[in-house]
Amino acid sequence: MKRLFMQEVATRDGFQNEKTFIDTGDKIALINALSLCGYAKIEVTSFTSPKAIPALRDAEAVMAGIHRQPGVEYTVLVPNVRGAERALGCGIDEANLVMSVSEPHNRSNLRMTREQSFAQLKEVVGVIGQGPVAINVSLSTVFGCPMQGDVPAGEVLNWVERFADLGVRGITLCDTTGMAFPSQVEALSRQVRERFPHLQTTLHFHNTRGMALANTLAALQAGVDRFDASLGGLGGCPYAPGASGNVCMEDLVHMLDLMGYDTGMDLARVLAASATLPGLIGHDTPSAILKAGRRLDLHPIPEHVHTLSKQVANPELERTR
Numbered sequence: 038m039k040r041l042f043m044q045e046v047a048t049r050d051g052f053q054n055e056k057t058f059i060d061t062g063d064k065i066a067l068i069n070a071l072s073l074c075g076y077a078k079i080e081v082t083s084f085t086s087p088k089a090i091p092a093l094r095d096a097e098a099v100m101a102g103i104h105r106q107p108g109v110e111y112t113v114l115v116p117n118v119r120g121a122e123r124a125l126g127c128g129i130d131e132a133n134l135v136m137s138v139s140e141p142h143n144r145s146n147l148r149m150t151r152e153q154s155f156a157q158l159k160e161v162v163g164v165i166g167q168g169p170v171a172i173n174v175s176l177s178t179v180f181g182c183p184m185q186g187d188v189p190a191g192e193v194l195n196w197v198e199r200f201a202d203l204g205v206r207g208i209t210l211c212d213t214t215g216m217a218f219p220s221q222v223e224a225l226s227r228q229v230r231e232r233f234p235h236l237q238t239t240l241h242f243h244n245t246r247g248m249a250l251a252n253t254l255a256a257l258q259a260g261v262d263r264f265d266a267s268l269g270g271l272g273g274c275p276y277a278p279g280a281s282g283n284v285c286m287e288d289l290v291h292m293l294d295l296m297g298y299d300t301g302m303d304l305a306r307v308l309a310a311s312a313t314l315p316g317l318i319g320h321d322t323p324s325a326i327l328k329a330g331r332r333l334d335l336h337p338i339p340e341h342v343h344t345l346s347k348q349v350a351n352p353e354l355e356r357t358r
Contacts, residue, residue, distance in 0.1 A: 038297040042077035042263045043290060044239060047314075049080040049114055050283060051271025053090050057319045061095040065102040067317070070310045071268070072106035075302040080112050080133060080265075084120035100127035112173065116147075121161045131171040133209075134158045138196050139182035142213070146177070155199065162203045173207040174200045175241065179225065181216030190225050197229055197236070207237030209265065212252065215245020219255035226259035241265040242284045243273065244323070249284035250292055257298075264289065268307070269314045269322030287311055287326045295332060304331070 048068055052059055064082075071079055081103065087094035096113070105111060112131035115121045124132055136154040137143035143151050158174070165172055178185075179193045197208050210229065212222075222240070230238055240256045240263070242249040253264060270285030290302045311327050340346075 038299055039262060040299045040301070041293060043075070043286070043300050043302055044078040044080070044263060044265045045071055045076050045268060045286060046080045046241075046265050046283060047268035047271045047286070049083050049093065050265075051267045051269070053083060053092050054271070054273050054282075055092055055318050057317075058092055059317050061098050061102070063317055064095070064099050067310060067313065068099070068103045070306070070313075072104065072109050073303070074306045074310065075300070076109055077263070077301070078110040078112055078131070080114065083114035083116075084124045085114065085116050086120075097123065097127055100129070110171075115161055117157055118160050118164050121164045125165065125170065129170055131173055131206075132161070132165055133173045133175055134161055134205075135175045135177060136196075137177040137182070137213070138188055138193050139178040139185045141184040142178045142182045145184070151196075158200075159203060162205065167204070171207070172205040173209060173237070173239070174205050175209040175211050176200075177211045177213040178216075179210045180212045180218075180221060181214065183214050183216070190228060193225060194228060194232060197233060201233050201236060205236075207239060207263075208233070209239040209241050211241040212243050212249075213241075215243040215248070217242065217252050218248060219251050222252045223255040223259045226256045226261050230260055237263065239263040239265055244270065244282065244284050250289065253284065253289060253292075266290075269311045269324045269327070271314070271318070271322060282323055285322075285324050285326075287324055291326045291331060 048064060068079060068081060082096040082099050083090055083093045084096050110130040112133050113124050113129050115124050115132040115134055121132060136151065136158060137146055140151055143149060143154055147154055162172055176196055178188060181187055238261055240261050242252050266286035266289045267283035268286050270282040272283040287307050290300050290304050290307060293300050294304060308327060311324055314322050
Protein backbone atom coordinates (compact mmCIF):
# COMPACT_ATOMS: atom_id res chain seq x y z
CA MET A 38 0.00 0.00 0.00
CA LYS A 39 1.09 3.58 -0.65
CA ARG A 40 3.68 5.17 1.65
CA LEU A 41 2.39 8.22 3.52
CA PHE A 42 4.37 10.88 5.37
CA MET A 43 3.08 12.08 8.72
CA GLN A 44 4.07 15.50 10.03
CA GLU A 45 3.63 16.56 13.66
CA VAL A 46 2.56 20.11 14.52
CA ALA A 47 1.58 19.91 18.21
CA THR A 48 4.80 21.37 19.57
CA ARG A 49 4.29 24.55 17.54
CA ASP A 50 0.69 24.87 16.38
CA GLY A 51 -0.61 23.17 19.52
CA PHE A 52 1.58 24.67 22.22
CA GLN A 53 1.24 28.25 20.95
CA ASN A 54 -2.47 28.12 21.81
CA GLU A 55 -2.00 26.84 25.36
CA LYS A 56 -2.42 29.21 28.31
CA THR A 57 0.08 27.24 30.40
CA PHE A 58 3.73 27.73 29.51
CA ILE A 59 5.29 24.32 28.91
CA ASP A 60 8.73 24.07 30.48
CA THR A 61 11.60 24.05 27.99
CA GLY A 62 12.89 20.72 29.30
CA ASP A 63 9.44 19.18 28.90
CA LYS A 64 9.22 20.41 25.32
CA ILE A 65 12.62 18.91 24.54
CA ALA A 66 11.70 15.59 26.17
CA LEU A 67 8.45 15.39 24.18
CA ILE A 68 10.14 16.20 20.87
CA ASN A 69 12.81 13.58 21.61
CA ALA A 70 10.05 11.03 22.22
CA LEU A 71 8.25 12.05 19.03
CA SER A 72 11.49 11.71 17.07
CA LEU A 73 11.36 7.95 17.72
CA CYS A 74 7.77 7.54 16.48
CA GLY A 75 8.44 7.43 12.74
CA TYR A 76 7.53 10.97 11.73
CA ALA A 77 8.72 12.39 8.43
CA LYS A 78 8.70 15.90 9.89
CA ILE A 79 8.21 17.61 13.26
CA GLU A 80 7.33 21.30 13.51
CA VAL A 81 9.36 22.10 16.60
CA THR A 82 8.64 25.74 17.39
CA SER A 83 8.18 29.25 16.02
CA PHE A 84 10.69 32.06 15.64
CA THR A 85 7.98 34.67 16.01
CA SER A 86 8.56 37.54 18.46
CA PRO A 87 8.33 36.29 22.07
CA LYS A 88 5.96 39.20 22.74
CA ALA A 89 3.57 37.89 20.09
CA ILE A 90 3.75 34.21 21.14
CA PRO A 91 5.19 34.00 24.67
CA ALA A 92 4.44 30.26 24.81
CA LEU A 93 7.29 29.69 22.33
CA ARG A 94 9.75 32.24 23.66
CA ASP A 95 12.32 29.48 24.20
CA ALA A 96 12.71 28.58 20.51
CA GLU A 97 16.53 28.71 20.45
CA ALA A 98 16.85 26.68 23.65
CA VAL A 99 14.48 24.01 22.39
CA MET A 100 16.26 23.68 19.05
CA ALA A 101 19.62 23.47 20.83
CA GLY A 102 18.40 20.81 23.27
CA ILE A 103 16.68 18.24 21.07
CA HIS A 104 18.34 15.02 19.89
CA ARG A 105 17.90 14.84 16.14
CA GLN A 106 16.90 11.53 14.68
CA PRO A 107 18.24 10.66 11.20
CA GLY A 108 15.45 10.68 8.65
CA VAL A 109 13.30 13.19 10.56
CA GLU A 110 13.09 16.78 9.30
CA TYR A 111 12.88 19.49 11.96
CA THR A 112 10.92 22.46 10.71
CA VAL A 113 10.02 25.78 12.35
CA LEU A 114 7.65 28.63 11.62
CA VAL A 115 9.45 31.71 10.32
CA PRO A 116 7.39 34.94 10.03
CA ASN A 117 9.96 37.46 8.79
CA VAL A 118 13.63 38.12 8.04
CA ARG A 119 14.54 38.52 11.71
CA GLY A 120 12.91 35.19 12.48
CA ALA A 121 14.71 33.60 9.54
CA GLU A 122 18.07 34.80 10.80
CA ARG A 123 17.37 33.39 14.27
CA ALA A 124 16.17 30.08 12.83
CA LEU A 125 19.12 29.67 10.47
CA GLY A 126 21.43 30.03 13.45
CA CYS A 127 19.79 26.93 14.97
CA GLY A 128 20.46 24.56 12.09
CA ILE A 129 16.87 24.00 11.00
CA ASP A 130 16.01 21.61 8.16
CA GLU A 131 13.05 23.61 6.87
CA ALA A 132 11.47 27.03 7.29
CA ASN A 133 7.67 27.12 7.24
CA LEU A 134 6.21 30.44 6.07
CA VAL A 135 2.56 31.31 6.64
CA MET A 136 -0.05 33.62 5.13
CA SER A 137 -3.77 33.50 4.44
CA VAL A 138 -5.38 33.45 1.03
CA SER A 139 -8.36 35.23 2.60
CA GLU A 140 -7.79 38.97 2.90
CA PRO A 141 -9.83 39.49 6.11
CA HIS A 142 -8.24 36.48 7.80
CA ASN A 143 -4.74 37.63 6.87
CA ARG A 144 -5.46 41.08 8.26
CA SER A 145 -6.88 39.58 11.47
CA ASN A 146 -4.13 37.01 11.92
CA LEU A 147 -1.04 38.85 10.66
CA ARG A 148 -2.13 42.50 10.77
CA MET A 149 -1.13 42.90 7.12
CA THR A 150 -2.67 42.80 3.69
CA ARG A 151 -1.94 39.72 1.62
CA GLU A 152 0.38 41.73 -0.64
CA GLN A 153 2.31 42.97 2.40
CA SER A 154 2.61 39.39 3.65
CA PHE A 155 3.83 38.18 0.28
CA ALA A 156 6.44 40.93 0.09
CA GLN A 157 7.68 40.06 3.57
CA LEU A 158 7.82 36.33 2.85
CA LYS A 159 9.57 36.96 -0.46
CA GLU A 160 12.30 38.67 1.56
CA VAL A 161 12.54 35.62 3.79
CA VAL A 162 12.92 33.34 0.76
CA GLY A 163 15.72 35.63 -0.44
CA VAL A 164 17.53 35.42 2.90
CA ILE A 165 17.32 31.63 3.08
CA GLY A 166 18.35 31.40 -0.57
CA GLN A 167 19.17 28.18 -2.36
CA GLY A 168 21.10 26.65 0.54
CA PRO A 169 20.45 23.42 2.43
CA VAL A 170 17.38 24.74 4.28
CA ALA A 171 14.14 23.90 2.49
CA ILE A 172 11.17 26.30 2.36
CA ASN A 173 7.52 25.38 2.77
CA VAL A 174 4.63 27.82 2.54
CA SER A 175 1.46 27.13 4.52
CA LEU A 176 -1.51 28.84 2.91
CA SER A 177 -4.27 29.36 5.46
CA THR A 178 -8.05 29.36 4.85
CA VAL A 179 -7.80 27.79 1.38
CA PHE A 180 -11.07 25.92 1.97
CA GLY A 181 -13.01 28.84 3.42
CA CYS A 182 -12.86 31.79 5.79
CA PRO A 183 -15.38 32.51 8.58
CA MET A 184 -15.35 36.20 7.62
CA GLN A 185 -15.19 35.96 3.82
CA GLY A 186 -16.96 32.66 3.19
CA ASP A 187 -15.81 30.55 0.25
CA VAL A 188 -12.39 31.21 -1.25
CA PRO A 189 -12.32 30.67 -5.04
CA ALA A 190 -10.05 27.83 -6.14
CA GLY A 191 -8.54 30.08 -8.79
CA GLU A 192 -7.39 32.47 -6.10
CA VAL A 193 -5.74 29.65 -4.18
CA LEU A 194 -3.97 28.41 -7.32
CA ASN A 195 -2.74 31.93 -8.03
CA TRP A 196 -1.06 32.16 -4.61
CA VAL A 197 0.45 28.70 -4.98
CA GLU A 198 1.89 29.77 -8.34
CA ARG A 199 3.40 32.97 -6.93
CA PHE A 200 5.27 31.03 -4.26
CA ALA A 201 6.21 28.23 -6.66
CA ASP A 202 7.80 30.87 -8.89
CA LEU A 203 10.01 31.84 -5.92
CA GLY A 204 11.41 28.31 -5.84
CA VAL A 205 9.89 27.01 -2.61
CA ARG A 206 9.97 23.25 -2.09
CA GLY A 207 6.49 22.71 -0.72
CA ILE A 208 3.00 24.08 -0.19
CA THR A 209 0.61 23.20 2.62
CA LEU A 210 -3.10 23.64 1.98
CA CYS A 211 -4.57 24.55 5.36
CA ASP A 212 -8.16 24.11 6.49
CA THR A 213 -7.46 26.67 9.19
CA THR A 214 -11.01 27.03 10.45
CA GLY A 215 -12.41 23.59 9.67
CA MET A 216 -14.62 24.64 6.77
CA ALA A 217 -13.43 22.02 4.27
CA PHE A 218 -15.65 19.20 3.01
CA PRO A 219 -14.53 16.06 1.15
CA SER A 220 -15.51 16.77 -2.47
CA GLN A 221 -14.02 20.26 -2.20
CA VAL A 222 -10.80 18.84 -0.74
CA GLU A 223 -10.43 16.24 -3.48
CA ALA A 224 -11.04 18.77 -6.26
CA LEU A 225 -8.60 21.42 -4.99
CA SER A 226 -5.94 18.87 -4.04
CA ARG A 227 -6.12 17.33 -7.49
CA GLN A 228 -5.83 20.74 -9.17
CA VAL A 229 -2.77 21.69 -7.13
CA ARG A 230 -1.03 18.35 -7.73
CA GLU A 231 -1.73 18.40 -11.47
CA ARG A 232 -0.66 22.00 -11.98
CA PHE A 233 2.36 21.91 -9.65
CA PRO A 234 3.64 18.30 -9.72
CA HIS A 235 7.11 19.40 -8.59
CA LEU A 236 5.83 20.81 -5.29
CA GLN A 237 5.75 18.77 -2.09
CA THR A 238 2.04 19.09 -1.26
CA THR A 239 0.78 18.71 2.32
CA LEU A 240 -2.79 18.86 3.66
CA HIS A 241 -3.48 20.39 7.06
CA PHE A 242 -6.95 19.76 8.50
CA HIS A 243 -8.77 21.02 11.58
CA ASN A 244 -11.60 19.04 13.10
CA THR A 245 -13.86 22.00 13.88
CA ARG A 246 -16.90 20.39 12.24
CA GLY A 247 -15.88 16.77 12.65
CA MET A 248 -14.82 16.23 9.03
CA ALA A 249 -11.04 16.01 9.32
CA LEU A 250 -10.78 12.23 8.85
CA ALA A 251 -13.26 12.28 5.96
CA ASN A 252 -11.30 15.12 4.36
CA THR A 253 -8.11 13.09 4.71
CA LEU A 254 -9.68 10.24 2.76
CA ALA A 255 -10.69 12.70 0.04
CA ALA A 256 -7.14 14.05 -0.17
CA LEU A 257 -5.83 10.50 -0.47
CA GLN A 258 -8.15 9.97 -3.45
CA ALA A 259 -6.45 12.95 -5.09
CA GLY A 260 -3.01 11.40 -4.57
CA VAL A 261 -1.84 13.45 -1.58
CA ASP A 262 0.70 11.59 0.56
CA ARG A 263 1.69 14.17 3.21
CA PHE A 264 -0.45 15.17 6.17
CA ASP A 265 -0.03 17.49 9.13
CA ALA A 266 -1.68 16.42 12.36
CA SER A 267 -1.36 17.25 16.04
CA LEU A 268 -0.65 14.95 18.96
CA GLY A 269 -3.79 14.75 21.09
CA GLY A 270 -5.63 17.03 18.65
CA LEU A 271 -4.08 20.17 20.14
CA GLY A 272 -4.13 23.51 18.36
CA GLY A 273 -6.66 25.71 16.66
CA CYS A 274 -7.02 29.17 15.25
CA PRO A 275 -7.54 32.06 17.70
CA TYR A 276 -9.14 34.10 14.89
CA ALA A 277 -11.77 31.46 14.08
CA PRO A 278 -14.77 31.62 16.44
CA GLY A 279 -15.63 28.19 17.83
CA ALA A 280 -12.64 26.51 16.22
CA SER A 281 -11.35 23.29 17.74
CA GLY A 282 -7.93 21.75 17.37
CA ASN A 283 -6.11 20.13 14.51
CA VAL A 284 -6.93 16.62 13.40
CA CYS A 285 -5.63 14.27 16.10
CA MET A 286 -2.44 12.47 15.04
CA GLU A 287 -3.14 9.18 16.84
CA ASP A 288 -6.72 9.04 15.53
CA LEU A 289 -5.47 9.68 11.99
CA VAL A 290 -2.65 7.13 12.14
CA HIS A 291 -4.98 4.53 13.67
CA MET A 292 -7.41 4.92 10.76
CA LEU A 293 -4.72 4.88 8.08
CA ASP A 294 -2.98 1.85 9.56
CA LEU A 295 -6.28 -0.07 9.64
CA MET A 296 -6.80 0.77 5.97
CA GLY A 297 -3.42 -0.71 5.09
CA TYR A 298 -1.48 2.47 4.37
CA ASP A 299 2.20 2.53 5.29
CA THR A 300 2.47 5.52 7.62
CA GLY A 301 5.84 4.50 8.98
CA MET A 302 4.50 5.31 12.45
CA ASP A 303 4.82 3.43 15.74
CA LEU A 304 1.32 4.03 17.12
CA ALA A 305 2.16 2.65 20.56
CA ARG A 306 4.91 5.26 20.95
CA VAL A 307 2.59 8.00 19.67
CA LEU A 308 -0.05 7.05 22.25
CA ALA A 309 2.56 6.99 25.03
CA ALA A 310 3.64 10.50 24.06
CA SER A 311 0.04 11.69 23.85
CA ALA A 312 -0.68 10.34 27.33
CA THR A 313 1.83 12.83 28.74
CA LEU A 314 0.03 15.88 27.32
CA PRO A 315 -2.64 16.44 30.01
CA GLY A 316 0.10 16.69 32.63
CA LEU A 317 1.93 19.27 30.54
CA ILE A 318 -0.97 21.48 29.47
CA GLY A 319 -3.25 21.06 32.48
CA HIS A 320 -6.35 19.76 30.70
CA ASP A 321 -7.70 16.80 28.76
CA THR A 322 -7.22 16.41 25.00
CA PRO A 323 -9.69 15.45 22.23
CA SER A 324 -7.85 12.21 21.43
CA ALA A 325 -10.45 9.48 20.79
CA ILE A 326 -7.97 6.61 20.56
CA LEU A 327 -6.26 7.57 23.81
CA LYS A 328 -9.65 7.39 25.54
CA ALA A 329 -11.19 4.34 23.83
CA GLY A 330 -8.09 2.41 22.84
CA ARG A 331 -7.20 0.96 19.47
CA ARG A 332 -9.78 -1.12 17.63
CA LEU A 333 -8.33 -4.43 18.81
CA ASP A 334 -7.37 -3.39 22.34
CA LEU A 335 -9.69 -6.02 23.80
CA HIS A 336 -11.24 -6.23 27.27
CA PRO A 337 -11.40 -9.24 29.62
CA ILE A 338 -14.46 -11.44 29.16
CA PRO A 339 -16.78 -11.03 32.21
CA GLU A 340 -17.25 -14.14 34.37
CA HIS A 341 -20.99 -14.30 33.74
CA VAL A 342 -20.28 -14.86 30.03
CA HIS A 343 -18.52 -18.12 30.89
CA THR A 344 -21.03 -19.31 33.50
CA LEU A 345 -24.20 -17.91 31.91
CA SER A 346 -25.12 -16.70 35.40
CA LYS A 347 -27.33 -13.67 35.87
CA GLN A 348 -25.46 -10.43 35.34
CA VAL A 349 -25.84 -8.12 38.32
CA ALA A 350 -24.94 -4.50 37.66
CA ASN A 351 -25.58 -3.35 41.27
CA PRO A 352 -25.34 -6.16 43.85
CA GLU A 353 -26.49 -3.94 46.75
CA LEU A 354 -29.65 -2.88 44.93
CA GLU A 355 -30.29 -6.48 43.87
CA ARG A 356 -30.21 -7.74 47.48
CA THR A 357 -32.91 -5.23 48.55
CA ARG A 358 -35.43 -6.47 46.04
